[in-house]
Amino acid sequence: MDPIRRVTAPTLDVLEALLQSDGPTWGLLVIKATGRPAGTVYPILERLERQGWTVSSWDEDTDRSGPRRRLHEFTAEGAVAARELVTARADAARSAARAAGAARPTHKPVAS
Secondary structure (H helix, E strand, C coil): CCCCCCCCHHHHHHHHHHHHCCCCEEHHHHHHHHCCCHHHHHHHHHHHHHCCCEEEEECCCCCCCCCCCEEEEECHHHHHHHHHHHHHHHHHHHHHHHHHHHHCCCCCCCCC
């Protein structure tokens, strides 16, 4: 598995959406979960597979009408690495929120 060279907010959103899914999921569900456009999500999904973080397969549901869906899921190693990155983002957001709260003035307004 290759490391992700540049971890962007959209990449983290896609990783988080895949982690929250119950098993293999298709791109449209990732788009809906992240709120990111298809032109952002699909290249990230392709990159994750190329780098060994995920695997994909074609949906075998023959009862469903419409085009076949490509299902994506993490490899065991990819899931561990994705959890680490998503947790690091959550930790950084909490730290930033604490720092922003500490930076607020604590003086009381002057009564008029």
